[in-house]
Amino acid sequence: xxxxxxxxxxxxxxxxxxxxxxxxxxxxxxxxxxxxxxxxxxxxxxxxxxxxxxxxxxxxxxxxxxxxxxxxxxxxxxxxxxxxxxx
Numbered sequence: 001x002x003x004x005x006x007x008x009x010x011x012x013x014x015x016x017x018x019x020x021x022x023x024x025x026x027x028x029x030x031x032x033x034x035x036x037x038x039x040x041x042x043x044x045x046x047x048x049x050x051x052x053x054x055x056x057x058x059x060x061x062x063x064x065x066x067x068x069x070x071x072x073x074x075x076x077x078x079x080x081x082x083x084x085x086x087x
Contacts (some may be wrong), residue, residue, distance in 0.1 A: 020076040029068050038062060042076075052081040
């Protein structure tokens with residue numbers, strides 16, 4: 001019997017996840033589509049196994065004008081992913 005190779009859902013660091021979500025929500029006031037895209041990315045990462053590098057690149061592009069928001073997003077990433085994102 002073949003087993004699915006689909007990765008199990010990731011468990012985000014709740015404190016980092018909440019910081020990233022709250023910061024994005026505050027910054028995206030008046031831009032509901034941008035906030036929805038951000039939340040979709042987080043959902044894809046945690047539930048669908050989207051590669052963290054893809055998510056990080058999308059977030060960096062989405063919030064290019066807000067480097068402090070990108071820094072808050074880094075709180076959400078696992079330590080190994082932070083290093084590859086900053087490299």
